[in-house]
Amino acid sequence: LDTVEENLEVLRQQGKNVSRAMLKGLEKRKHNLEAKLEKVEHAIKSRTDDVVDFKQMGIDHIFIDESHQFKNLTFNTRHDRVAGLGNSEGSQKALNMLFAIRTIQERTGKDLGATFLSGTTISNSLTELYLLFKYLRPKELERQDIRCFDAWAAIFAKKTTDFEFNVTNNVVQKERFRYFIKVPELAAFYNEITDYRTAEDVGVDRPNKNEILHHIPPTPEQEDFIQKLMQFAKTGDATLLGRLPLSETEEKAKMLIATDYARKMALDMRMIDPHYEDHPDNKASHCAKIIAEYYQKYDAQKGTQFVFSDLGTYQPG
Known part of the structure; x- marks a missing residue:
């Protein structure tokens, strides 16, 4: 809830006026978040089972394999009409993971508390990098006075408006966060929590790809x-x-x-x-x-082909 109002503060710091529409959107987001929190609180209070919860188990570190499955974490932004940010509502699975990590961080009084293992840490959106920091470096983000996505984006990302083709081949204007800025600082921040290995580092023998693009005019x-x-x-x-x-x-x-x-x-x-x-x-x-x-x-050599197609394939029965 705090980050909702902080989004407006980011605007003011950038010298932009806060319109009535922005304030209306702020109130709506606050109302939705309050309703979501009330629902969770009610579910917790309504529990009748007598079980040991995560906090009582005393876990001080967790390892998450295939951690990209948890990158759909909720975040707050005023850029709700900017393309490519992903789903700001997030998933319950990712929120549960955040609660678990925060429980560990509160117990230890430090960042981290978890080790993420993944081959695709960042794949679709610039927001994925912010959410990684949100999981693992909350205290460092606060030290840098970054308390919401908009504050992070104002420092490390650049938004542009370009013309793109939509699904019907019409030209439309699209706003996107397309570039990282202050890359050396961002890379240093990322490297503090990252240890990576390439296929060459671990000796994976992979064939070279010879890509051929076939241009086919419409019928x-x-x-x-x-x-x-x-x-x-x-x-x-x-x-x-x-x-x-x-x-x-x-x-x-x-x-x-x-x-x-x-x-x-x-x-x-x-x-x-x-x-x-x-x-x-x-x-x-x-x-x-x-x-x-x-x-x-290649029939004489008994050549083998792999064909990948996720559309129009035969379905038995």
């Missing part, structure tokens, strides 16, 4: 469907896609539906409707052709 059916998809994204008229009108819930997920159709369409129009023809220029046909060529080329 006439795909070009026609793209226009329908763009209209659907603007109007929400699901009949354009050959489906029933959207329900109230589906209307809120309109862009997710458009993304799903775009993925299927790009592979093979028969993913949309089995009545479409097996066009020789769709992605699936091109892939099958190349696989067949390699099969014939």
Whole structure:
């Protein structure tokens, strides 16, 4: 709750005015957090089982393998319209982990209290680095007067506005935190808690990848469907896609539906409707052709191919 108001203080320190809309958003976030805390408090008080809890167990350190599974930790920010920040609500699993680590840190009076083991510590968002510090270095963050994500981002991240293509191939403006700044200071802070090993360090023998990108122009059916998809994204008229009108819930997920159709369409129009023809220029046909060529080329050597596809694969039954 404290970090909600601190987000506004960060704005004031940057010389920006706090509008009525910002204050309204602040009150809403405070209300949501208070309701969430009241729910947790009620659940704790309502417990009737007589068990030993984590605090009573006296644990002073925990090791978390595959720690990236806990990086969906709740955080507070006023940048709720900035793309790529992840889910600020977080997961209950990650919050439980934070409670456990904080219990250890309060007992020892020090940071850390846990060892995170992962091959993908940071993969999708700049916020993941902040959340790692939130888990393991709360006292150091406080010493640096960093008490919320917005304060951390104001020091170490740069937000830019660029033009991007959306799922319907329209150009839209997107705000993102795209770059780290003050990299030497941030790297030094990170290295204080990090010990890393590369594949070369541990002697993992990996083959070199020869990546070939195949550019395939859309078929006439795909070009026609793209226009329908763009209209659907603007109007929400699901009949354009050959489906029933959207329900109230589906209307809120309109862009997710458009993304799903775009993925299927790009592979093979028969993913949309089995009545479409097996066009020789769709992605699936091109892939099958190349696989067949390699099969014939290396048949004498009994060559083996691995094909990874998470869409349009055969499902038994």
